[in-house]
Amino acid sequence: MAIQWYPGHMTSARKKAAETMAVADVVVEVLDARLPQASSNPMIHELRHFRQRPCLKLLNKADVADPVATKAWLEHFSKQPGVTAVAISCKKAGDVAKIPSLAQKLAPHRCDAVKPLRLLIMGIPNVGKSTLMNALVKKKVAAVGDMPAVTKSQQRIDISSRLTIYDTPGMLWPKIEHPVDGLMLAASHAVGVNAYIDEEVATWLAGYLLENYPGLLKARYGFATEGMDAVAVLEAVARKRGCILKGRGGELDLEKASGILLNDYRTGTLGRITLETPALRAERLASLTEPFVEDPDAAPLSEDLS
Template sequence: MSIQWFPGHMTSARKKAGETLAMADVVVEVLDARLPEASSNPMIHELRAFRQRPCLKLLNKADMADPEVTKAWLAYFEKQPGVKAVAISCKKASDVARIPGLAQKLAPHRNDAVKPLRLMIMGVPNVGKSTLMNALVKKKVAAVGDQPAVTKSQQRIDISSRLTIYDTPGMLWPKIAHPIDGQMLAASHAVGVNAYIDIEVATFLAGFLLEHYPALLTARYGFATEGMDAVGVIEAVAKRRGCLMKGRGGELDLEKASGLLLTDYRSCALGRISLETPSLRAERAKQLLEQPAQPADEE
């Protein structure tokens, strides 16, 4: 299943972002630390490359990601020219307080009231940009919700005479090339619920957990994973959590169990999980290149 989600407001948001970036000094790209590359919008890279703007990559929700994998991602991003990467949680004031200073190092010429530092906060939907904005400003200036695309318009906020921030709506891109990226984004709640089917995304997630974090499944749900496949995991979750179809003679409600599995991942109830590593990302990219091109009418 190929997941695509590009609501109409994102087209105008991209155009407006391109215009505003001409006035910004540093792009602050908020990523999901559990899937840093899959949650990095290629349109943002194109826009900042065109304007030759440095980028501060914030691996948000780092407290929900596998810490060893996060270290590998930080080293990966630090090798990129014009990029500084840091793992944070936007809910921690001490983490947020570091951001202006880190951004300042990327634009040392913008350091006074005559030339204030201008930051442009960008990222995919539901990655924590609004929480970051509110923490930076120290009051509620952006709507926060657990659904993607809560913010639909751009705003400018002058935090001080030395710092200005532009907040942008969460943006995906028109075509997600690799199906696994779509699955990861859906599992992490970065796309609208009308763009995917819970069971299909939960099956992807269950298969990944079986391969990389089987002990967390056992610890959370109390069943052994040996010999299981992805569908078997969802069935086992349904049995353990009593997910049964009403009036169907005890038939398992796999849709409900899928929702529980996704919720447990999204809330970190399963534990600290990363859905990709730099090496796994490279392997998946190679597989994508090796796939034969699809005819236009099959895309």
């Protein structure tokens, strides 16, 4: 299933971000720690490489991601030039407090009131940018919601005479090349609900959990997973949660069961889960029939980014 979702406001948001990139010192890219590469917008790579801006990658929601996988991703990103990566939870004040000093190290020449540090915060929808902004400013300056694309316009906030922050709307890209990326983004609620069918996404998620986190399924729903496939997992969730279609002779409501599984994953109720690792991503990309270029340095700019 191909999943694409690119609301009209994202085109103007991208143009405005390209303009702001020219005056920013450091790009702060907020990622979902459960799918760090899939939640990294390739357009952000294009923009910052064009302007030669360093990047602080924040693997947010690390408290609900698999810590072993998160460690592997931090090692992976640390090998990239001009990149610093750190695992955080934007809901933890201590994690957020580290961000300005980490960004400062990437732009040591911007260190006083004459040359204040200017941060451009970017990321796809629903990765926690608004929560981060509110925590940095220590008051509500950005709307926070469960649905993607709550923020639709850019804003500038002068935190002090030495620090300015630009907040951008969550932006996806026009074409998601890798189908599994679309499934991961949908499972993590980064795309609008009209772009996918819950049952199809939940079936993929159930299969992944069955293969990689069967113990979490058993602990949460109380059924043994041996001999099951993805559809059987959804059926078992439906039975355990009483998802029965009325007037249909006891037929299971797999749509409702799908919503339960997806919500339990999204909220972290199911446990600490990561949907991709560097090694697994390499395997997935190698399985594509068409060559897939992921190195932003190797990808040509498709249009004028100035």
